[in-house]
Amino acid sequence: MGCPAKSIADRGAGVGVMPSPLKIARTFKKLTSVLKVPVTGKIRLGWDKKKNYKLIARIVEENGGSLIAVHGRTKEQRYAGNADWDAIAEVKSLVKIPVIGSGDVRTVEDIGRMKAHTDCDAVMIGRGALANPWIFSGLDREQVPPEQVQETVRRHLAKSVEFYGDEDGSRLFRKYAVQYLLLQTLTRETRKEILKPRPSGEFLELLNQVYAVTA
Ligand SMILES: Cc1cc2nc3c(=O)[nH]c(=O)nc-3n(C[C@H](O)[C@H](O)[C@H](O)COP(=O)(O)O)c2cc1C
Incomplete structure (x- = not known):
């Protein structure tokens, strides 16, 4: 539920499913009842300013999801501005399942900063890892x-x-x-x-x- 690409989101997939909480509830309920593997969710903060990430995070948890990753931007924001780490912290305080924080982690120091700011259980690194895959070994780009x-x-x-x-x-x-x-x-x-x-x-x-x- 994180992809903001027009071709995906405009047909109700990716982040395009976030405005349909009942569909998300049904999907998680069904998947978690038939699959033997853990079912996890990845969300943005919502479609637009009317953010519904808290509702969706609870729905994922209540319908058997075993982990949730949160990218701190809405679909409308795409990659603009800063990711809202406060929102990730809110999700962490709301659910018991592990929370992965996502958005703007570029350096090894950012990993610790996001964890300290949000209390999240792990961080997810996207663009930063394309430029510096060595971040997973604890190295910043200039140290390689x-x-x-x-x-x-x-x-x-x-x-x-x-x-x-x-x-x-x-x-x-x-x-x-x-x-x-x-x-x-x-x-x-x-x-x-x-x-x-x-x-x-x-x-x-x-x-x-x-x-x-x-x-
Ligand atoms: C090349 C690339 C591929 C991505 N693919 C996915 C994906 O398949 N599913 C998803 O939920 N997010 C995907 N994302 C979004 C990232 O997981 C992440 O939430 C977003 O890029 C913000 O984090 P960042 O600031 O670390 O890049 C992708 C990002 C990048 C750069």
Whole structure:
């Protein structure tokens, strides 16, 4: 119940189900009665300013949900502004099932800050992990040795090519290259040049050259 994409939410899926509490109740009741695995929920704060996250969190719990993750923004906010960590704290004080906090955790320090602020049981990291997957090992991006970044880029690109083939594998890897190598810091023209379609071997060589300059 977290996805705000128009193609999903506008047809009542993702966060689009949040305005339908009875549907959520029925869905959780049904799933938790027939499945042997834990059923968990992930919500935003609601569709718009009329936030209903407290109601939905209670519904998830009362209908057998075993955990709830809360992204502290509404569908209307998409990714704008700051995630509301107070709202996550409210959910934590309202339900007994474990609560995972989500929104704006970018650094190792943020993990502790969110836990202290909300008393949540765990944090979920989205965008921060794309730029710095090493956050799960307790490292901030600037603490990761350049050789490790380079090795990860090499392996990730190789896996992408193995799975999708050379052309699509290289193309789909571009968004990760931007994050891994902090290419946002380069000018638009330079970035465009680097990310032009090219064979994966050539792409990797270029990324290594760029990284030697940006690292
Ligand atoms: C690449 C990507 C994929 C995501 N996929 C999902 C998803 O499948 N289901 C979901 O509920 N949230 C999904 N999210 C949202 C995140 O779980 C998270 O709630 C949101 O990005 C806010 O946290 P952040 O500030 O750490 O990115 C995704 C986010 C990103 C960046």
